[in-house]
Amino acid sequence: MVDLILHDTANQVAILTLNRPERHNSLIPELLEELLAAITAVSTNSSIRALVLQANGRSFSTGGDALGFMEHEHELEAYSRRIVGLLNQVILALIDLPIPVITAVHGIVTGGSIGLVAAADIVLVAPEASFTPYYSVVGPSPDGGWTALVPLLIGQRRAAEAIYANRTIKAEEAVGWGLANRLVAATNIRDEAVRLARQIACLKPGSIRHSKKLLNLDRKQIATQLNIELAHFIQQIITEEGIGGFRDYVNKTKPKQVVE
Secondary structure, X not given: OOOOEEEEEEOOEEEEXXXXXXXXXXXXXXXXXXXXXXXXXXXXXXXXXEEEEEEOOOOOEOOEOHHHHHHOHHHHHHHHHHHHHHHHHHHHHHHHOOOOEEXXXXXXXXXXXXXXXXXXXXEEEOXXXXXXXXXXXXXXXXXXXXXXXXXXXXXHHHHHHHHHHOOOEEHHXXXXXXXXXXXXXXXXXXXXXXXXXXXXXXXXXXXXXXXXXXXXXXXXXXXXXXXXXXXXXXXXXXXXXXXXXXXXXXXXXXXXXXXX
């Protein structure tokens, strides 16, 4: 069985890699469970002082796997509660880590996978990276922090246009708007993320720990909004517009094999 999350540790830096490239690292409960377990392991290891989150394949992550929702159509509410609930746990676990999280985004990010970016402390993006909601096109309600985290970073009106009109946020815009820190060439982005993580790991951990806590004083508000997102997601997904959108998407789109 292939590990959906690869975990490596060196020089006080943990590196977690999404490893479902054949499905564009789309989210399924099993991947999120492995990611949550890996983050928990990092949180209990006092020797680790920074975390890098990256992905294999062409895409960083394309949100919830549409096939997964279709395969669980007979238990859609329970499946939605499980997968979105797990995603919310992962987002909060990243925020709660006492060490900085650096996310390296080299490809497209869609749907709820925005949470793996928005919950990070530092975000590096390749020029080819992009962020697209897809909710108003496919049919579900926003999850993954599109309403809980993204407006805090880029502003409510920019977030509203992206969500309502399915507007893609390109890499340069992501930097300019505050969703990402800076552009890094795709060929160098992993090395740069690790270099930055190691630089931080050499600094005073107590000061950084307090700084991160102070920068995330709105954690309770975020947790509340994520729970509201979950409730709305379930309310919408069980409608014909919600599940019908997934059905139409699956019927029109054949899974593409990703070759690294």
